[in-house]
Amino acid sequence: MNESYSNASASSTSSLNSSSHDTEDDQTIASILAEEEKLNVDRRLGKRLSHLDSIPHTPRVNGDIPDVNDATLDHERLSERLATYDLAELQMEGDGNCQFRALADQLFRSPDYHKHVRKQVVKQLKHHRKLYEGYVPMKYKSYLKKMKKAGEWGDHVTLQAAADRRRRVKLPGLLTQFRMASILFKLGLFMCVFCLALSPSQSAVLSIDLGSESLKVAVVNLKPGQSPISIAINEMSKRKSPALVAFQSGDRLLGEEAAGLVARYPDKVYSQIRDLIGKPFSYTKRFLDSLYLPFNIVEDSRGTASFKVDDNVGGFSVEELLAMILSYAANLAEFHSKVPVKDAVITVPPYFGQAERKGLLQAAQLAGINVLSLIHEHSGAALQYGIDKDFSNESRHVIFYDMGSSSTYAALVYFSAYKSKEFGKTVSVNQFQVKDVRWNPELGGQNMELRLVEYFADEFNKQVGNGVDVRKSPKAMAKLKKQVKRTKEILSANTMAPISVESLFDDRDFRSSISREKFEELCQDLWEQSLIPVKDVLKHSNLSVDEIYAVELIGGATRVPKLQAKLQDFLGRKELDKHLDADEAIVLGAALHAANLSDGIKLNRKLGMVDGSPYEFIVELDGPELLKDESTRQLLVPRMKKLPSKMFRSIIHDNDFEVSLAYGSADLLPPGVTSPIFAQYTLSGLTDASEKYASRNLSSPIKANLHFSLSRSGILSLDRADAVIEITEWVEVPKKNLTVENSTIASPNISLEVGAKNTSEESSANLHVDDAGTSNTSNSGEEQSATDLGTERKLKKRTFRVPLKVVEKTVGPAMSLPKESLAEAKSKLEALEKKDAERRKTAELKNNLEGYIYSTKDKLETSEEVEKISTGDERKSFIEKLDEVQEWLYMDGEDASATEFQERLDMLKAIGDPVFFRLKELTARPAAVNDAESYLNELQQIVRKWETDKSWLPKEKIDEVLSEADNLKTWLDEKEAEQKKTSAFSTPAFTSEEVYLKVFNLQDKVASVNRIPKPKPKIQKPTKNETDNNEETAKTSNTTSEESSSQSSESAAESEGSGNENVGTEAEAHDEL
The missing domain is CATH 1.20.5 (Single alpha-helices involved in coiled-coils or other helix-helix interfaces)
Known part of the structure; x- marks a missing residue:
């Protein structure tokens, strides 16, 4: 398994050792500093930094990852970044290699790419000589040669060219000498990727930590300017999003939009969807009632719950609602990475059974997500825990304790290391194995919140009196639950917490408070229950508390002080381990797993992962004349069997039969499951095969081989089955040691041996047969030849394998959605997506129109600069038009379409654009003229430099440059004179863009002359x-x-x-x- 997240000196060193180094240029910091005073004045080119293995994969400043603009703002900032990691730069005149190296490091976050960056720079310079030659202060071939060895100047040349392309004007002094490139970063940084011709991977994968109430999304993307693994924020810039779906007035709302409707429309905002997947209707009904969720549900044909939605939307299955949430998560990932993201790893709690896992995969399929794998939450946390640690000197047992919103579990994980060969070297590779996991699926943070809800509901009923019961009002309970969540969070940091709910019920406000002591008293039994998963893990693993290296806490509910105190008392520890982010560790670890499984993204760190099945499974066989004994009920998968795995079972039987897969223990079933059987199959074709070969001489009873697989996602299935029929029969075979006479062989004494080896090979060739049961015997020509030589009859065993037809016939909540239902659900979701996109576009255009009106009116009414380029009547008429559209916007246009908003915005811009163009040119035009005049002055110095340093340049070429410069000067004078006669309220006589275009053309002429090579000296031939x-x-x-x-x-x-x-x-x- 190949995982990576942050820097490892081992991997970095490996990549460096595999590349070539020049001993004269490659120096350590100590040697550079020691020899600094010995260097010549001109300071020869050389490598300025030590080996790159000291540079982290993910550079940070004060703990935060800077964006590409901030990280490369100027030379001083980059030097500070190097000093942060005890790196030094040996300064030299004109050397900006520090910036170029830092830019490469920032773009790729990996030292492996520095060599790649230089290679791409050389390639860019080599193939685009015309673009860059004017910036090189030496022979272009000599420059390329130096670039390949030292690479110091590539950043100056490419970035300077980028700045010129963008600004269309030459910066003073940079044509003839190199200076620090800080100003170039400010002007042309956004062009760096183009200039360097870099082609980073555009593939990305995501991980989704899907919880009962919320979800987190992480994206793995090697995109420049971003960390390889990052959390995708939602529309409210939050790192955690509500896992909610709502329907209001015919519109579908997701995430934060849906969360805003919970208190007002509790029956239209659907939550806890993850915990309802694959559950029977009766369980779903009890579960929703216990949480005071007033959803309108009906039982469907599979025995699961289907949600009836008003607003002319229709009804939805749990898979469809979950698909909406997963699609929302995928959209967050795409918005964050700016590239399509379809491959994903999704987390599941360990207690998820087969029906839940299959339902989740079907929901992902409806959402258009390709699930690379499901991963247990504890495995994701273990990945994040172990990725930055070294276990080569010490193995350890770690317990991951997770209490989330609705469940609690404890997982025992063993971390160690093993030796492996890599590029001929022995390296140590870290790994972990999940030893055991125990859980309580009905104990979580929301259980504590419900205790507070019941407490405050009783208090409110007592205050109001008259037999009022606030529990009968879904809106009141939704408001109370929302405030109670906040109260619980306050109690984690304070000993007292208030609660205030306006208009809780019947226009009555509710205000109260509770102490932490009272809260702990209300949840007294929950504290004891919370220890059971830890106790069970230790009991079944035969480990003592002292043998546990660490107990890592994850999950939001583990922040409750009383829970931590109970764990400390039981474990005998003064402090619990909190090295992981309780909220984000799981999703980040799942992202590492996604990167490892992805074909398009590979990271450099290695961490082996061995996860296991949390349930044991058995296989049961049933059919006519099939005796019920131990052979028809077998243990197929023991607990914690490695994922993925393949299994094989054989049964002696000659008639069609049925296969059932079931949980091995009735005491350990997924929540809501009443029957241990979760999958049923019918096998046919065995009876026909038996009848077909009944007349043959059977050497052993007919049997059926069953092939099972336990997938990486923990789903068990019967993949295929075949009948195995063994027969014995007399066959003609060549006699052994028969002398061949009258043969074409030169020597008459050579004999042909037909021994057991040939017979074995022939028998091996006959093992596999086609569906009709015909064997692959030797052709008749060979048999006739053997007969001619002399044959004998021999008893021979043959094996025939006949594929059996396997048909799944699972019924009930464990049954997957049929193909017809999937197609219908897909169409419904696509229609909703299309409607949502139109609604978002309409809202965006409406906001654009409203924003344009406000900003334009403000400029027209307050800006003195606008008064200089527009008349009073022009401004007054424009303001009246803006007021007219604004009135329409808030009256008739409240429910207008996107097209109507766009039409009115275009109409207003047609009036305002000429005004604001004159406003822009008011300052841009003089600046352009000033830049042009500066360049004309610099050009005089360049020409004088040519006369002294490049005397071979043709005089007519220099005259052409001077002539074009004179033409530019004349044109500027004429246009400035014309502009003085032009009213400020009219279209300008010339524009800044025209000025820059002429300067750019002149620059091209200068560069072409500057590139003229010096004539080669005549070499006299020797005598x-x-x-x-x-x-x-x-x-x-x-x-x-x-x-x-x-x-x-x-x-x-x-x-x-x-x-x-x-x-x-x-x-x-x-x-x-």
Whole structure:
């Protein structure tokens, strides 16, 4: 299993050791600092940082992950980031390698990508010479060669080009020299990915921690600027979302929108959906009544509950409601990652049975989610716990104790390490195994809240009197439950907590308070029940409390002080372990599992996971003439058997029969399950096969082989079955040691041996037969040949395997939705999605229109700059039009369509855009002129530099540049003069965009002239005598003449700054950035 979340020195070192390093450039911090004073004034190019294994995968500043803009804002900020991790930068004139390295680290969060970044930069520069050559202060081939070895200048060149492309103007001084690139980050940072030609993975996977009342979503995505694993926030910027579905006035509401209707419409906001999946109707009815949830439910054909919804929406099964919640979670993930996300891992509590797991998978299918696997909540927490730890020196037992909203469990997990070979080296790989898990599915935080609800309901009834019972009002109970939840949270931090509910019942307000002591007294029996899962785990594992390394608390209800105190007393510990985030540990661990299962995303950390089935399962056989004995009822899956697994069972029988899968213990059944049987199958074809071979000589009784699988999601199924028929019969076989006469073999003394080996092979070839029962015997030609040589009769055993037809006939709540129902449900959900999208679009356009009206009126009425470019009558007319649309918006337009909102917004913009264009040009145009004049002044210095440093440049080319510069100057003067005559209320004589376009064209002309290479010096050919002497010298040398010539040529090229440099191939080994 390959999991990863944060940095590991081992994995980082491994990746570094596999790459090549230049010993002259690759130095440690200590050696760099020690030699700093010895360096030359010009400070030769070299690697500025130590080995990259010190850089974390997920860089943080003060504990927080900065976004890409913040992290690369300027050079000072990046230097501070390096200092945070005791890294140093050896500064040199014009060196911005610190920024380039930090940018690469920020984009990918992994040191493995630094080498990739440099490779992509070289590729970009090599293939787009025309774009970048003007920014290189040396021969382009020499530059590429240096870039491949040192890579110091690639950031300057690419980022400068990005800034110019964006600004359409050259920044002063940067054409002829390199400076710190901080200003380039400010101007062109958003173009960095384009300039570096990076192609990060666009695939993403999500994990969903699905709870009774809420859900959390994590996304794994190697997208630049984001952490590889992050929590997706909802529309209210919260990390935890309500798992709610509501229907109001024909509209469907999800998450936070639905939560806002709970107190007003408790019968239309559906909650606790996860705990209703796969449950019989009677259980669902009792469960909802106990929580004062007034849902209108009816029993469907499967014996489960179906929800009747008003508002002309229709009814929905539990799977359909759960699909809506899962779709909402997937939409949060897509909005967060900005890429489609369909692959997911979903968490389930350990007590979920087969019906719940199958129902959850069907709900995900309806939501369009491809479930890579279900994962137990405790396994997700264990992944998150172990991913950053080292167990090579010490194994440990850890108990994960989770009390959530509706359930409690304790899981015993064993962490250890094993040795493995990786790239020829022995490495230590961490792993964990779930040893046992025990639970109470009816004990959770909401049990404590219900005690408070009952307490305050009695108090309110007593205050009102007259036989009033607030429990009979669903709205009143919904309001009371909402406030009680907050009261319980306050009691976790305070000894007293108030409660206040306005208009609780019959327009009567309710105010009261409760002490923590009273709360603990009300829940006295719950504290004892909360210890039972821990006691059971220790009992069945034969471990003492002292052998437990840690007891990690997860789940929101574990924050209750009394619960923690009870656990401390029982375990004999002064402090409990709280190293994990109680709310997010499970979803983050599930995200690691999703990354491991995904084909498109692979992280670098390894942590082996062995989870097990929380239930034991048996297989029961039933059929005519099938005796009920131990062979017809067998243990198939013991508790905690590894997931996934394959099982095989065989039964001696010759007639069709039925197979039932059931829970092994009647004392350990999922909540609401009354019958241990959860799946039934009919096997046919065995009777026909038996009759077909009845006349043959059977060597053993006919039997049926059954093949079972226990999936990674914990679902047990009968995959296939086949009949096995063994017969014995007389067959003709060649005689052994028969001498071959008159053969074509050269020697007459060679004999042909037909021994047991041939017979065995023939028998092996005949093991498998087709459906008709015909054997794959040898062809007649071979048999005739053997007969010609001499044959004998021999008794031979043959085995025939006949596939049996397996048909599932499960009924009741464990029955999956049939295909017809799935198709119908899919259509209903798609229609709702389409309607929701239209509603969201309408709301967005309405908000846009309203926002435009308010902002525009404010500018027209208060801005002095607007007065400079518009007349009073123009502003007055525009304001009147805005008022007219605003009045329509709040009257007739309250229920208007998206098209109507868009039409009115376009109408207003047609009036306002010319005004605000003049307002923008009021400042942008002078700034553009100023930039152009600055560049014209700089151009004079560039031309003088050409005259001294590049005397080979053709004079006519330089004259063309100067001529175009004069034309630009003349055009600017003419347009400025024309603009002075143009009214500020009219269309400008010229625009800032026109100025930048002309400057950019001039820059292209300058760059093309600057790229003209220096003519190659004429090389005088040596005389014949000199050539002969050179050849004689080369023969006595330790190197070939080709090597000597190449080294001489390269040395000359570097000293003169010209010549034919060999750039080399892109695959050439080079340092990491």
